[in-house]
Amino acid sequence: MNKTLLSQSLRVGITFGVIHLFLLLIGFNAMLGSLFADIARVKQSGSIPASIFLVLYCALLGVWAGYSAAKKEDANVFGRKLVRGLIAGTVAGLISAVVSIIFAVLVTNKIDPRKYLAVLSLDFMRASLFNLPVVQGVAANFGVLAGAGLAGGLLTALSSFSKVKHAWKNFAGLVKGGLEKIRYCTSGKYHLLFKIIFLVVLAAAIFFLPTKWGSYWNYVIGTVGIYVILGLGLNLIVGLSGQLVLGYIAFFAIGAYTMALLNAPEPHNLMWGFWPALALGVVLAAFAGILLGLPLMRLRGDYLAIVTLGFGEIIRILLKSDLMTSFTGGPRGIQDIKGPTIFGQPFNTDVNFMYLIIGGVLISMFIYNRLKHSRTGRAWLSIREDETVARASGVNTVKYKLLALALGAAFAGLAGGIFASRNQFTGPDEHALMASINVLSLIIVGGMGNIPGTILGAFALKGLPEILREFANFRLLAFGALLVVMMLSRPEGLIPSRRPTLQIPEDPQSDEENKEVSHVD
Amino acid sequence: MILNVENINVHYGAIHALREVSFTLSKGEIVALIGANGAGKSTSLNTVSGLLHPTSGKVVYLGEDISNTSPQEIVRRGIVQVPEGRKIFAKMSVWENLEMGAYTVSDRKVVDERMESVFMRFPRLKERRNQPGGTLSGGEQQMLAIARGLMAGPKVLLLDEPSMGLAPILVEQIFDIIREINDSGTSILLVEQNALMALSIADRGYVLDTGRVVLQGIADDLLHNPFVINAYLGGETTE
Numbered sequence: 001m002n003k004t005l006l007s008q009s010l011r012v013g014i015t016f017g018v019i020h021l022f023l024l025l026i027g028f029n030a031m032l033g034s035l036f037a038d039i040a041r042v043k044q045s046g047s048i049p050a051s052i053f054l055v056l057y058c059a060l061l062g063v064w065a066g067y068s069a070a071k072k073e074d075a076n077v078f079g080r081k082l083v084r085g086l087i088a089g090t091v092a093g094l095i096s097a098v099v100s101i102i103f104a105v106l107v108t109n110k111i112d113p114r115k116y117l118a119v120l121s122l123d124f125m126r127a128s129l130f131n132l133p134v135v136q137g138v139a140a141n142f143g144v145l146a147g148a149g150l151a152g153g154l155l156t157a158l159s160s161f162s163k164v165k166h167a168w169k170n171f172a173g174l175v176k177g178g179l180e181k182i183r184y185c186t187s188g189k190y191h192l193l194f195k196i197i198f199l200v201v202l203a204a205a206i207f208f209l210p211t212k213w214g215s216y217w218n219y220v221i222g223t224v225g226i227y228v229i230l231g232l233g234l235n236l237i238v239g240l241s242g243q244l245v246l247g248y249i250a251f252f253a254i255g256a257y258t259m260a261l262l263n264a265p266e267p268h269n270l271m272w273g274f275w276p277a278l279a280l281g282v283v284l285a286a287f288a289g290i291l292l293g294l295p296l297m298r299l300r301g302d303y304l305a306i307v308t309l310g311f312g313e314i315i316r317i318l319l320k321s322d323l324m325t326s327f328t329g330g331p332r333g334i335q336d337i338k339g340p341t342i343f344g345q346p347f348n349t350d351v352n353f354m355y356l357i358i359g360g361v362l363i364s365m366f367i368y369n370r371l372k373h374s375r376t377g378r379a380w381l382s383i384r385e386d387e388t389v390a391r392a393s394g395v396n397t398v399k400y401k402l403l404a405l406a407l408g409a410a411f412a413g414l415a416g417g418i419f420a421s422r423n424q425f426t427g428p429d430e431h432a433l434m435a436s437i438n439v440l441s442l443i444i445v446g447g448m449g450n451i452p453g454t455i456l457g458a459f460a461l462k463g464l465p466e467i468l469r470e471f472a473n474f475r476l477l478a479f480g481a482l483l484v485v486m487m488l489s490r491p492e493g494l495i496p497s498r499r500p501t502l503q504i505p506e507d508p509q510s511d512e513e514n515k516e517v518s519h520v521d
Numbered sequence: 522m523i524l525n526v527e528n529i530n531v532h533y534g535a536i537h538a539l540r541e542v543s544f545t546l547s548k549g550e551i552v553a554l555i556g557a558n559g560a561g562k563s564t565s566l567n568t569v570s571g572l573l574h575p576t577s578g579k580v581v582y583l584g585e586d587i588s589n590t591s592p593q594e595i596v597r598r599g600i601v602q603v604p605e606g607r608k609i610f611a612k613m614s615v616w617e618n619l620e621m622g623a624y625t626v627s628d629r630k631v632v633d634e635r636m637e638s639v640f641m642r643f644p645r646l647k648e649r650r651n652q653p654g655g656t657l658s659g660g661e662q663q664m665l666a667i668a669r670g671l672m673a674g675p676k677v678l679l680l681d682e683p684s685m686g687l688a689p690i691l692v693e694q695i696f697d698i699i700r701e702i703n704d705s706g707t708s709i710l711l712v713e714q715n716a717l718m719a720l721s722i723a724d725r726g727y728v729l730d731t732g733r734v735v736l737q738g739i740a741d742d743l744l745h746n747p748f749v750i751n752a753y754l755g756g757e758t759t760e
Contacts, residue, residue, distance in 0.1 A: 375624075378613075378617065378620065378621065378624075379624065381610070381612075381613060382610055382613070382621050382624075385610040385611065385612060385613065386608055386610060388572065388604065388608070389604055389608045389609075389610065390621075391572060391592045391593070392570060392572065392592060392596070392601075392602045392604055393596065393621050393622055393624050393625075393669070393673070394592070394593040394596030394597060394624045394625035394673060395593060395621075395624055396591070396593045
């Protein structure tokens with residue numbers, strides 16, 4: 001038994017013990033246990049699940065601890081991995097046991113600590129002792145974690161067995177080969193056919209899904225769609241032209257409020273109709289982008305971020321202020337915003353709005369794609385890479401930076417108009433700083449500067465929290481953890497940008513037909 | 522006279538970087554600006570290319586005052602700068618870097634012709650045209666930077682420290698290329714710390730010190746000037 005083995009395993013054990021303690025104090029075990037109970041279709045009353053599910057939670061944590069500890073073993077020795085798992089599990093179990101003893105003392109003396117830690121009701125603490133008598137409860141807390149740690153070690157040891165490893169390799173190879181095949185089929189000769197089939201399926205899905213999956217999904221996916229438009233717009237500014245703008249949601253607010261002020265009975269009763277209001281919102285947002293851009297042209301990097309952050313806050317606070325209450329409705333926001341009409345027919349069911357949003361997304365994607373691969377796009381990239389050299393190469397950097405801001409803002413204006421009209425409401429708090437950060441996060445998570453990344457990011461950031469509703473209060477916790485893990489494992493985003501490269505043919509004869517934009521890793 | 526810089530003063534905020542600097546460049550000439558760090562060499566180039574504007578004095582190019590013209594317009598008129606430190610677009614391919622060099626040229630045919638001739642001059646770049654610029658070696662990056670400058674079809678090429686950080690053999694190569702470019706009719710304004718190399722290919726030279734021109738003359742004379750030898754050539758006598 002050497003020192004590193006002991007100290008490393010101890011450290012893993014302590015880490016997991018502390019994590020367990022933390023999760024216990026916020027009641028995460030009960031929450032996850034309820035989720036297991038849901039999955040197992042066991043009915044429960046109140047927020048505390050049956051003990052078996054809490055045991056399951058502890059066991060899973062213990063297995064994880066054991067696995068983490070055993071994974072650190074370099075030597076492929078069965079016993080050493082087991083020992084590591086066991087040590088980690090035991091240490092975590094000891095910590096758990098100490099916590100249980102405290103719980104037990106509190107329970108027997110009927111002291112209710114809920115004043116300090118909201119979830120620690122007597123029932124909860126009893127449940128954490130698996131509803132067993134004190135001594136058995138403490139022992140069970142220790143035993144489950146220690147045993148599970150050993151199991152985790154065993155699992156790791158087994159999986160490094162050559163046979164298991166071999167099987168895994170085979171499986172991975174199979175998957176990889178399959179992917180290669182798909183890639184081969186979708187490129188070159190079969191490219192067109194596959195593209196057509198893909199597009200037909202996609203078009204059918206786009207057309208039929210909104211009518212089938214009900215208003216809840218239309219709402220969730222619609223919100224995702226809005227954020228795709230926002231993400232693409234911000235991508236124009238941050239991803240392509242390289243200007244870090246933080247108050248982006250202000251442009252969204254301009255679009256939303258233009259729609260609201262022109263199409264709601266309160267406070268002005270103008271009733272312009274949806275389409276003119278949408279168009280005006282887009283134009284106004286673009287105009288605001290230019291206005292904001294003019295003083296920004298001298299700033300780069302962090303300074304730019306801070307100034308734009310200020311701009312976003314100014315817009316939000318203005319909308320909220322007493323000064324503007326008679327004009328914008330103040331903190332109450334604006335209600336009953338009218339929906340769109342097409343040829344005089346109302347076009348405002350959830351399905352209609354879904355189509356509208358999909359239309360908006362498609363238009364945004366098209367414009368984004370065209371811009372990215374144009375001369376303008378290349379000018380933006382050069383500014384992002386090195387502004388001074390771009391200027392020395394003859395790029396009018398002021399013009400292109402303003403253009404990026406104006407177009408990005410216009411996207412946000414479009415999204416804002418549709419969003420306000422769909423929700424029939426807009427208020428200042430929808431446009432808080434957090435929303436700007438959400439949009440920025442979604443393009444960072446998805447992968448800066450490309451469309452699939454933006455879509456994936458929007459699903460991950462707006463769709464996932466919706467799906468994670470089950471986790472209730474732990475939504476943000478789970479979400480934050482997810483972001484940290486993701487940034488550590490994929491720092492360039494889920495789908496890193498592949499730089500588009502103008503390919504010139506090796507063979508000068510076939511010059512014209514081969515000149516196409518393709519991708520190089 | 523293709524370029525005539527008359528008594529320019531340039532400030533960075535409160536710092537007076539150039540004081541009454543004047544120099545000229547005739548058609549077909551190579552003129553070297555030499556001097557130590559902070560003497561104002563790069564500032565002079567940036568002022569000519571329009572990245573900086575003089576607080577007083579004039580930059581006259583082909584008879585027109587360009588001291589307040591925007592950099593993109595100056596590029597369009599034929600003065601192209603190759604910035605210091607091989608500033609290429611690292612994530613763009615070699616081909617795209619060259620395309621960026623021809624950004625002000627709207628005629629596709631002209632761009633293709635220039636691309637061809639640049640590839641003739643730099644066969645290495647042709648081999649690596651689809652590779653990101655950042656993956657090239659130091660010497661290749663410098664070649665790319667110069668090639669990108671040539672894509673704009675310059676009448677005057679401003680080279681800022683082309684030998685910086687390169688191995689001696691590569692420095693020789695780069696200077697051979699500079700001479701070739703000059704032979705094909707481009708006037709060159711060269712800023713260098715490597716005074717020996719610069720003066721050996723230049724027709725004339727200017728010595729800058731703390732923002733002033735302290736010495737000027739035929740390159741050969743400067744090479745044998747005791748002040749220059751002491752200050753910039755390490756005290757050795759040259760051939």
